[in-house]
C-alpha cells in the first residue's frame with residue numbers, strides 16, 4: 502500500500518536507510534549533529550535536515566538516492582560545505598547525502614595524465630598526490646585545502662589560475678553520477694572528444710540539481726618549468742584596472758591577475774603579514790608561468806605594462822617561499838575580512854574587464870550612501886569581483902543595508918553586461934536574481950533539461966531556479982541582455 506503522507510514516507514526512509522549504508526553512517530534524531538549540516542559557508546540560509554547519510558562508497562550513495570526516488574523524498578548532495586550561495590542547504594523535509602567521507606584517489610595515470618578520484622577528496626590533495634609525477638590539478642579555489650572535488654564539479658568552481666587554465670569544466674574528463682531516479686551513468690570519457698550530446702557539460706555547474714557525483718576523472722597538467730610572481734602597487738583602483746587591461750591588450754595571458762583594494766590589503770596584512778604595502782590604494786598580484794625563456798620575456802612585458810600605468814612599487818617574489826607568502830595573503834582574504842568587521846557578506850559577480858575601475862567607483866558610492874565599508878578582492882583577469890560588504894550584525898539597520906548593497910552590486914554587474922555570479926554559484930541566494938539575466942524562455946529551457954534528469958524534482962529543489970511565488974518575478978516580455986545590446990552576444 503502506498504505511503505501517502507510526507508511524514509509517513511520520511512519515517513519509512515529513516516527505517517530503511519540505515520541498512521543501506523552499512524559502512525557509512527546515518528545521522529537520525531541527533532538534533533545537534535543534524536543542525537551542523539543545516540547550512541554551507543553562507544550561514545544566513547539554514548534548514549536542519551531530517552536525516553544525514555554519510556556515505557562511504559558510490560554504492561551507498563546509489564542506495565540512498567534510490568530510496569529517495571522510491572519514496573519521493575527530496576535530497577541534497579554535499580561535499581565539504583564551503584559553498585557560498587546556500588547550495589548545500591537541505592530542502593525542507595529533505596535529507597543530506599554527503600560524499601565528504603569518500604576521499605579516495607583511485608588511480609593516477611601519469612602517462613595519460615588522468616587522476617580518478619572519489620568526490621569527497623579535497624581539491625589541493627589532488628595536486629599534492631600527483632606532485633611526485635611532476636603533475637598537478639589546475640583549478641585552485643581559495644578554499645582548495647578544504648573544498649571537495651564533487652563540490653567543485655557541482656559549482657564549476659574557479660580560482661586565481663583559471664584565467665589561463667580555465668574553470669573546473671576544462672579539467673573534468675568524465676563523471677560517474679547517480680541520477681535522481683537512482684540510475685548510475687558515466688558522463689563524458691577519458692578522451693576529450695566523445696561523440697554525442699555533451700551531457701557531462703550539463704552536469705558541470707548544475708549545483709546538485711541533476712544528481713550526485715560519485716567518481717571523477719580529472720585532467721592533470723605538467724608543472725610549469727618556471728613561475729614568476731610580482732605584486733604591483735598603485736595609487737588608485739583606476740590605474741590598477743588600466744594595468745590589467747594593458748597586460749591583456751599586450752596579448753599576454755598571465756597564469757593569474759588578482760586585485761585588492763586598500764581595505765582588502767589591510768585585512769590580509771593583519772591576518773597573514775604577507776608583506777603587502779599598507780599605503781597602496783590598490784595592488785595587483787600577477788603571475789606568469791610556462792617555459793623559462795617565455796616566462797622571463799612575458800614577465801618583463803608585465804612589469805612594463807604596470808610601469809606605464811603608474812605603478813608606485815613592484816615587489817618581485819625572490820623564491821618559492823616568498824611566492825607562497827604572497828598567495829597565502831590573497832587566499833586568506835575572505836577569512837581576513839573578519840579583522841575589519843564582525844560580519845560581512847561575500848558577493849560574487851562579473852563585469853567586463855574594462856569596467857573594473859568604474860564599477861569600483863560605483864560600489865564605493867553605494868557603500869557611502871549606506872554608511873558601510875566594502876573591501877574588494879577579485880580575479881581581475883576574469884572581471885570576477887568579490888566585494889566584501891562589512892557590517893555590524895547587532896545592528897538591524899546595518900544588516901539590512903548590507904543585504905541591500907550586496908544585491909545592488911549584483912544588479913550593477915548585470916546592468917553593465919556582466920553576470921550575477923562568477924564562481925560561487927546561484928544556489929538559494931541568487932535564485933531570485935536569475936530573472937535579471939534570463940527571460941522566461943531561457944529559464945524554461947533550463948528547467949526542461951533539469952526535468953530530463955529529474956522528473957520528480959527531488960534533487961536539490963529550490964536552488965538555482967527562481968520560484969515566482971518567492972521571488973515575486975512576473976514572466977514577461979523578452980528583454981535583451983546588455984551583451985546583446987552591445988553586439989557582443991547574439992540570441993539564436
Ligand SMILES: Cc1cc2nc3c(=O)[nH]c(=O)nc-3n(C[C@H](O)[C@H](O)[C@H](O)COP(=O)(O)OP(=O)(O)OC[C@H]3O[C@@H](n4cnc5c(N)ncnc54)[C@H](O)[C@@H]3O)c2cc1C
Pocket residue numbers: 541542577578579580581582583584585587588589600620641642643644647648649650651652653654655656657658659660661708709712713714715835836924925961
Ligand atoms: C574562504 C572561501 C574561499 C572560496 N574561494 C573560492 C574560489 O576561489 N573559487 C570558487 O569557485 N569558489 C570558492 N569558494 C566557494 C566554495 O569553496 C566552492 O563553491 C566549492 O566548490 C564548494 O565545494 P564543497 O565541497 O564545499 O561543496 P558544498 O558546499 O558541500 O556544496 C556546494 C554545492 O555542490 C553540491 N554538491 C556537493 N557535492 C556534490 C556531489 N558529490 N555531487 C553533486 N553535487 C554536489 C551541493 O549540493 C551544493 O549545491 C570559497 C569558499 C570559501 C569559504
